[in-house]
Amino acid sequence: MPKKAVIFDLDGVIVDTAKYHYLAWKKLANQLGFDFTPDQNERLKGVSRVKSLEILLEIGGVSLSESEKERYMIEKNENYLSYITKMDENDILPNIKSLIQHLKKQGVLIALGSASKNAKQILDTLKITFYFDAVVDGNEVSAAKPDPEVFLLAAKLLKRNPDECIVVEDAAAGIEAANTAKMLSIGIGKKEILNEAAFVLESTSLLTNEFMDKLIGN
Numbered sequence: 001m002p003k004k005a006v007i008f009d010l011d012g013v014i015v016d017t018a019k020y021h022y023l024a025w026k027k028l029a030n031q032l033g034f035d036f037t038p039d040q041n042e043r044l045k046g047v048s049r050v051k052s053l054e055i056l057l058e059i060g061g062v063s064l065s066e067s068e069k070e071r072y073m074i075e076k077n078e079n080y081l082s083y084i085t086k087m088d089e090n091d092i093l094p095n096i097k098s099l100i101q102h103l104k105k106q107g108v109l110i111a112l113g114s115a116s117k118n119a120k121q122i123l124d125t126l127k128i129t130f131y132f133d134a135v136v137d138g139n140e141v142s143a144a145k146p147d148p149e150v151f152l153l154a155a156k157l158l159k160r161n162p163d164e165c166i167v168v169e170d171a172a173a174g175i176e177a178a179n180t181a182k183m184l185s186i187g188i189g190k191k192e193i194l195n196e197a198a199f200v201l202e203s204t205s206l207l208t209n210e211f212m213d214k215l216i217g218n
């Protein structure tokens with residue numbers, strides 16, 4: 001089936017916000033009296049804010065009331081946003097902007113499929129909102145990745161069948177979601193973590209226009 005749409009994940013694919021999520025969760029962990037390592041952070045990639053907090057608390061062996069959880073999530077998000085507001089177009093990961101421009105020129109549809117509730121604000125900060133034919137983020141879906149809802153909704157908004165879509169993702173949960181949606185998955189990151197993806201590239205610098213042209217069939 002020819003590919004007619006590309007659905008990009010946000011954190012870790014378009015922009016390296018994963019490091020800011022990590023710093024904000026680490027600060028909270030330290031506040032709660034335990035450490036939080038980059039390896040442990042892999043489990044939080046691509047999953048929703050509330051699920052991230054649950055995983056963090058499980059790692060630290062801490063239990064909190066619902067109201068405390070709400071309060072800590074607000075605090076974590078404020079801390080995260082303090083990093084995000086300092087970003088600009090220079091924070092877009094290598095080749096992503098030129099790839100999006102290249103795909104658009106060829107009539108390939110572009111969507112965002114992100115778990116983040118801050119996604120629209122980040123796209124605006126990076127000044128790339130207008131490239132997207134559809135934006136689906138954590139505010140629109142009820143089931144978080146690895147559930148395929150986010151990508152299926154993006155395909156529906158683009159009026160494309162799942163097998164016409166390519167998904168670019170940096171999280172194992174996102175690759176699982178794309179595969180369950182019957183879309184072609186490209187993982188950005190380590191092979192050991194993203195081994196379920198159809199293709200794995202170590203960084204977005206390898207996600208070249210030529211590589212995508214071949215997958216799209218141009």
Ligand code: B16
Pocket residue numbers: 009010011012021044045046047048049052077113114115116117118119138171
């Ligand atoms: P927020 P993505 C995901 O974004 C992140 O990978 C994940 O670490 C984060 O917990 C989630 O968004 C929710 O983010 O707190 O901003 O709503 O990778 O799906 O673009």
Ligand code: MG
Pocket residue numbers: 009010011012013045046169170171174
């Ligand atoms: Mg991601």
